[in-house]
Amino acid sequence: MVELKESYIKTSKGGIFYRYYKLDIEDKENKNIIFLHGLGASSKVWSRVASAMPPKYNLYFIDLLGHGNSDAPIIDYNINVQVDVLKEFVDNLELSNLYIVGHSYGGWIAATYAINFNLNALVLEDSAGLDIDFNSTSPKEALAMKEKMFYQIMKIDGNRSYVIKNILDSEFSKEWLTQESLSEIQTPTLIIWGENDKIINPEYAAVFNARIKNSKIKIIKGAGHNAHYTNSKEFSEILNEFIDEN
Numbered sequence: 001m002v003e004l005k006e007s008y009i010k011t012s013k014g015g016i017f018y019r020y021y022k023l024d025i026e027d028k029e030n031k032n033i034i035f036l037h038g039l040g041a042s043s044k045v046w047s048r049v050a051s052a053m054p055p056k057y058n059l060y061f062i063d064l065l066g067h068g069n070s071d072a073p074i075i076d077y078n079i080n081v082q083v084d085v086l087k088e089f090v091d092n093l094e095l096s097n098l099y100i101v102g103h104s105y106g107g108w109i110a111a112t113y114a115i116n117f118n119l120n121a122l123v124l125e126d127s128a129g130l131d132i133d134f135n136s137t138s139p140k141e142a143l144a145m146k147e148k149m150f151y152q153i154m155k156i157d158g159n160r161s162y163v164i165k166n167i168l169d170s171e172f173s174k175e176w177l178t179q180e181s182l183s184e185i186q187t188p189t190l191i192i193w194g195e196n197d198k199i200i201n202p203e204y205a206a207v208f209n210a211r212i213k214n215s216k217i218k219i220i221k222g223a224g225h226n227a228h229y230t231n232s233k234e235f236s237e238i239l240n241e242f243i244d245e246n
Helices: 043-052 080-090 105-116 139-153 163-166 204-211 232-246
Strands: 005-010 015-021 031-034 058-062 098-102 121-127 188-193 215-220
Touching: 005 098, 015 043, 015 080, 015 121, 031 043, 031 080, 031 105, 043 058, 080 105, 105 121, 121 232, 139 163, 188 204, 188 232, 204 215, 215 232
Parallel strands: 031 058, 031 098, 098 121, 121 188, 188 215
Antiparallel strands: 005 015, 015 058
16 A cells, blocks of 8 residues: 655646655656546546555556646647646656556547657556547537536536536547557557446447557456446556556
8 A cells, every 4th residue: 555645746738736656766667657537537536546556666646637636727628738738747757667547538648648659558447539439429419428428527526617618529530549540559558448337338448459559458347437446456456467567
């Protein structure tokens, strides 16, 4: 079990709050793992994972821009903005030997980061962002889905309506994770999915696996969309094994 500290770092788009655990001995061989939460959540959702992870890595749990205790400027919250902020975070802390774990919306950001920048390994948990997400729905159905998501997310304390609305209203067509873009990921990738995910179809795990060359799938039996929370012990064991292998 690790004890997390808290800090705050400035970027060109706004300040980022994060929780972290660092090993006592500074070594360039230390593995740095960044965790990115889903839409409308915060770094707190990783609390059970933090408790279950062995104290042998540097761990960073970020509040994405516009979320949690991070700044929420009046800007367009597209995926590339979040990726730019993440890159500044990595550069400011001079993190090498880097691993990124992204859940849902955070997975979309993590995958886009891996398309554009180098890292040691990537973990996508029930990731959003596939270009097939809304292709099968009519504009009316898509609007209804977005409205439902908005009201569900706004039930979570601390969310700013203008941030969530801006994200849901973003023009995603230029930022979808396509077959072409995902094929550019060269890093080893682990795709984790909850067997009973009702939010993002578990069948999408196979799509990610087919599109990312060096990837493998782990399905967590009985889990829904938030396996890192409901099945934190199993999730952490799978994650730890993958990090050690890469």
